[in-house]
Amino acid sequence: MSTSELHSRRTNGTSRAILDAARDLFAERGFEGTAVSDIAGVVGVADGAIYKHFPSKRAVLFEVIREFYEPVIDASESSLAGIDGIRNQLRYLIWLQLRAFAEEPEVCRLIIAEARPMEDYYQSEIAELNRRWTSLFVGVVSEGQATGDIRDDFPASLVRDLVYGGIEHIAWAATSGHGSIDPDRMADDLMRLVCEGLQPPPSSEDLDARVSRIEALLAEAER
Amino acid sequence: MSTSELHSRRTNGTSRAILDAARDLFAERGFEGTAVSDIAGVVGVADGAIYKHFPSKRAVLFEVIREFYEPVIDASESSLAGIDGIRNQLRYLIWLQLRAFAEEPEVCRLIIAEARPMEDYYQSEIAELNRRWTSLFVGVVSEGQATGDIRDDFPASLVRDLVYGGIEHIAWAATSGHGSIDPDRMADDLMRLVCEGLQPPPSSEDLDARVSRIEALLAEAER
Amino acid sequence: MSTSELHSRRTNGTSRAILDAARDLFAERGFEGTAVSDIAGVVGVADGAIYKHFPSKRAVLFEVIREFYEPVIDASESSLAGIDGIRNQLRYLIWLQLRAFAEEPEVCRLIIAEARPMEDYYQSEIAELNRRWTSLFVGVVSEGQATGDIRDDFPASLVRDLVYGGIEHIAWAATSGHGSIDPDRMADDLMRLVCEGLQPPPSSEDLDARVSRIEALLAEAER
Amino acid sequence: MSTSELHSRRTNGTSRAILDAARDLFAERGFEGTAVSDIAGVVGVADGAIYKHFPSKRAVLFEVIREFYEPVIDASESSLAGIDGIRNQLRYLIWLQLRAFAEEPEVCRLIIAEARPMEDYYQSEIAELNRRWTSLFVGVVSEGQATGDIRDDFPASLVRDLVYGGIEHIAWAATSGHGSIDPDRMADDLMRLVCEGLQPPPSSEDLDARVSRIEALLAEAER
DNA sequence: AATGAATGAGTATTCATTCAT
DNA sequence: AATGAATGAATACTCATTCAT
Numbered sequence: 041m042s043t044s045e046l047h048s049r050r051t052n053g054t055s056r057a058i059l060d061a062a063r064d065l066f067a068e069r070g071f072e073g074t075a076v077s078d079i080a081g082v083v084g085v086a087d088g089a090i091y092k093h094f095p096s097k098r099a100v101l102f103e104v105i106r107e108f109y110e111p112v113i114d115a116s117e118s119s120l121a122g123i124d125g126i127r128n129q130l131r132y133l134i135w136l137q138l139r140a141f142a143e144e145p146e147v148c149r150l151i152i153a154e155a156r157p158m159e160d161y162y163q164s165e166i167a168e169l170n171r172r173w174t175s176l177f178v179g180v181v182s183e184g185q186a187t188g189d190i191r192d193d194f195p196a197s198l199v200r201d202l203v204y205g206g207i208e209h210i211a212w213a214a215t216s217g218h219g220s221i222d223p224d225r226m227a228d229d230l231m232r233l234v235c236e237g238l239q240p241p242p243s244s245e246d247l248d249a250r251v252s253r254i255e256a257l258l259a260e261a262e263r
Numbered sequence: 264m265s266t267s268e269l270h271s272r273r274t275n276g277t278s279r280a281i282l283d284a285a286r287d288l289f290a291e292r293g294f295e296g297t298a299v300s301d302i303a304g305v306v307g308v309a310d311g312a313i314y315k316h317f318p319s320k321r322a323v324l325f326e327v328i329r330e331f332y333e334p335v336i337d338a339s340e341s342s343l344a345g346i347d348g349i350r351n352q353l354r355y356l357i358w359l360q361l362r363a364f365a366e367e368p369e370v371c372r373l374i375i376a377e378a379r380p381m382e383d384y385y386q387s388e389i390a391e392l393n394r395r396w397t398s399l400f401v402g403v404v405s406e407g408q409a410t411g412d413i414r415d416d417f418p419a420s421l422v423r424d425l426v427y428g429g430i431e432h433i434a435w436a437a438t439s440g441h442g443s444i445d446p447d448r449m450a451d452d453l454m455r456l457v458c459e460g461l462q463p464p465p466s467s468e469d470l471d472a473r474v475s476r477i478e479a480l481l482a483e484a485e486r
Numbered sequence: 487m488s489t490s491e492l493h494s495r496r497t498n499g500t501s502r503a504i505l506d507a508a509r510d511l512f513a514e515r516g517f518e519g520t521a522v523s524d525i526a527g528v529v530g531v532a533d534g535a536i537y538k539h540f541p542s543k544r545a546v547l548f549e550v551i552r553e554f555y556e557p558v559i560d561a562s563e564s565s566l567a568g569i570d571g572i573r574n575q576l577r578y579l580i581w582l583q584l585r586a587f588a589e590e591p592e593v594c595r596l597i598i599a600e601a602r603p604m605e606d607y608y609q610s611e612i613a614e615l616n617r618r619w620t621s622l623f624v625g626v627v628s629e630g631q632a633t634g635d636i637r638d639d640f641p642a643s644l645v646r647d648l649v650y651g652g653i654e655h656i657a658w659a660a661t662s663g664h665g666s667i668d669p670d671r672m673a674d675d676l677m678r679l680v681c682e683g684l685q686p687p688p689s690s691e692d693l694d695a696r697v698s699r700i701e702a703l704l705a706e707a708e709r
Numbered sequence: 710m711s712t713s714e715l716h717s718r719r720t721n722g723t724s725r726a727i728l729d730a731a732r733d734l735f736a737e738r739g740f741e742g743t744a745v746s747d748i749a750g751v752v753g754v755a756d757g758a759i760y761k762h763f764p765s766k767r768a769v770l771f772e773v774i775r776e777f778y779e780p781v782i783d784a785s786e787s788s789l790a791g792i793d794g795i796r797n798q799l800r801y802l803i804w805l806q807l808r809a810f811a812e813e814p815e816v817c818r819l820i821i822a823e824a825r826p827m828e829d830y831y832q833s834e835i836a837e838l839n840r841r842w843t844s845l846f847v848g849v850v851s852e853g854q855a856t857g858d859i860r861d862d863f864p865a866s867l868v869r870d871l872v873y874g875g876i877e878h879i880a881w882a883a884t885s886g887h888g889s890i891d892p893d894r895m896a897d898d899l900m901r902l903v904c905e906g907l908q909p910p911p912s913s914e915d916l917d918a919r920v921s922r923i924e925a926l927l928a929e930a931e932r
Numbered sequence: 933a934a935t936g937a938a939t940g941a942g943t944a945t946t947c948a949t950t951c952a953t
Numbered sequence: 954a955a956t957g958a959a960t961g962a963a964t965a966c967t968c969a970t971t972c973a974t
Contacts, residue, residue: 091971538954765966
């Protein structure tokens with residue numbers, strides 16, 4: 041079984057072709073802007089054939105999103121254990137999300153702007169994937185709070201909302217033509233901001249120096 | 264007279280009735296789910312009458328949003344100067360946004376899920392309002408960076424994206440039935456997180472130890 | 487009373503302005519393409535004001551056409567008597583029609599493409615004007631047939647249909663961007679064609695010559 | 710099987726039924742006066758079914774016209790070569806056009822009053838058919854001018870405009886309830902008028918006189 | 933698996949005309 | 954003469970989905 045088969049339930053045949061065509065068309069024209077017959081036309085089958093493979097147009101969208109989402113989550117779930125330190129783990133998850141937006145902005149747009157406003161989204165498999173994905177993040181934060189690496193005077197879910205909401209905002213603006221995403225730089229900026237906060241780091245040098253001086257003076261005085 | 268009517272450009276007559284009916288219907292059924300004739304029916308006029316007051320259905324939506332948005336922005340623009348200190352200003356803006364979501368979650372949902380994905384959104388008056396709104400935040404952060412109250416090793420826009428994206432995520436989850444928003448508590452949590460970051464306050468152990476030593480030395484010296 | 491008042495029932499005021507605006511708008515956008523409120527907008531009055539001056543939009547169209555048509559007919563009816571000879575009279579009427587198309591192609595288009603297909607056209611004042619106009623032509627032809635200047639083995643109305651139908655065809659093609667009309671040249675061509683027909687003029691020279699030769703021979707032989 | 714069906718590209722099925730229903734309805738109520746749902750109702754299918762067979766209502770009109778027009782043109786293009794003499798060819802074409810109007814006045818009305826004023830008419834297949842049709846006529850006239858059977862001191866297109874414009878005028882009047890068309894008689898009248906013109910046949914008096922004189926001379930010489 | 937013809941509900945927008953003021 | 958708000962009927966076209974073959 042190939043790597044791709046691990047993550048994709050359909051490796052060839054009409055189902056595969058439908059998903060490929062749908063992904064491209066959805067990305068190009070949006071979900072509403074793509075007719076089922078458009079998809080069928082690109083695949084080269086009759087309209088009705090789509091319904092032998094998927095129960096509805098929406099199911100095609102959800103599957104397109106799943107195919108994009110699931111491998112990332114699978115990979116990160118297994119990779120996370122191999123990363124040392126809470127900070128590194130958080131950075132990894134943030135970087136992964138940023139890279140997804142940078143590489144497949146259209147699919148991300150589909151998720152945010154098309155799938156999420158759908159009324160049955162929260163009952164869908166996509167929402168479940170999203171929960172798996174964000175719970176990875178929450179898990180790391182909670183663990184950090186347990187070990188004391190992360191302060192625990194706010195819920196982990198708040199951090200999740202802040203970080204993922206923030207990434208979406210950043211990516212949305214970038215996708216809308218107001219810039220582009222450099223995952224590495226952006227991950228660094230975000231990590232710094234989220235970990236250390238807005239307040240300037242206490243210039244502990246001064247304190248150090250002064251205490252050191254006192255110590256020196258005292259030590260001398262002692263003799 | 265409701266709060267929104269206080270600031271509205273249309274205080275009575277058919278235009279007012281159309282906006283009221285539209286706000287309720289859009290909130291209840293969404294923009295696409297509401298037919299122009301539904302609005303006309305609630306108002307009690309013929310379908311065509313809507314178009315004597317608004318050029319299109321979309322214009323009605325935009326006006327509903329504007330009526331909600333603009334007073335908040337006007338008020339905050341004038342209030343901000345009277346608030347002392349960068350932190351207090353930031354907290355005020357965050358609290359304002361959270362309260363808006365808490366009080367009118369449906370209109371907020373309209374903005375995020377219906378208006379923003381529209382293709383001409385970025386050319387609309389609503390987008391302009393949004394820019395005014397978020398630039399208030401960016402202004403405060405930038406000022407803080409200039410005065411040294413806020414570290415300046417990342418762009419102010421990153422803070423804006425993080426905070427507003429985060430608030431949206433929080434509010435969206437709350438609106439979707441997974442909780443409710445307490446603006447005051449949430450504003451405190453957010454402020455703490457954003458200002459101080461995830462890392463635990465520096466364990467002053469080291470400093471303690473050294474100061475203890477100083478005390479010991481001094482005590483000895485005294486003798 | 488000025489010349490223009492002789493032909494126009496409205497010389498100033500709102501009625502005049504309505505007709506002027508309507509003529510321009512109809513010419514530019516067609517009858518269907520022009521809304522009553524467009525006309526009112528150009529005039530600078532409220533929509534309803536139009537109906538204080540004209541019973542319907544169609545009545546405005548008909549009046550615009552009448553104002554164009556009637557002076558031409560009045561003038562030609564009085565001029566015709568002063569023109570000598572059937573041929574010159576026919577040429578005058580043909581030239582008049584061609585010039586009308588050359589000078590006001592848009593109003594002519596209104597008549598042909600907009601007014602005439604209307605179902606009540608044949609009961610309208612415009613149709614009556616048209617009958618006056620074409621009966622001038624029929625009158626001249628009939629008179630010619632009576633005097634023997636025009637052969638009488640076909641109805642005069644056939645000549646009318648041929649000539650006016652032909653002119654319309656020519657003018658329509660010209661108006662549609664396939665050329666332009668030179669009334670003088672075209673009138674000459676049409677007169678020649680209509681008067682003398684397609685067949686080449688009998689080369690009576692030959693016959694003349696031959697008869698002359700015979701006469702010469704006979705004369706000689708006689709001697 | 711009707712004449713039109715012989716030449717139709719669609720001989721049965723829903724497309725055929727749509728065209729038949731549309732032709733009748735368009736003829737009866739006009740193009741604008743016929744709703745797509747009217748056509749669907751007569752055929753007995755759902756409204757949407759029309760659009761599986763034709764891209765638009767206008768396309769249905771154009772196809773109705775094409776079905777009427779094309780067979781006539783095909784037939785005349787192939788028949789023309791078998792007709793001897795320019796005059797007979799012209800008469801054939803004129804007669805064909807007159808007969809078309811006599812037999813299917815409603816379709817002719819559709820062409821003239823509904824299709825031709827449409828703004829994209831000149832880019833349509835119908836305009837192309839019309840060009841083929843009238844170019845047949847122009848071809849015969851031009852050939853006649855080349856062989857000397859037709860005088861060449863005016864463009865062949867002028868003859869075309871005159872004849873077809875004239876026929877339309879005649880037919881239009883007839884269709885509007887002011888008479889009916891007898892293609893044979895009308896073709897004769899038109900041919901005479903167009904070929905020989907308005908002017909009376911040259912009074913052969915002069916020639917008579919001279920020939921008489923010759924006869925007298927010969928008679929005398931004989932003695 | 934595939935066809936592909938058929939469904940049929942669903943809707944924003946226009947605009948000539950009216951009428952109370 | 955003028956207003957201008959209100960009328961309300963009228964309509965082409967789309968498209969996800971079904972089903973007999």
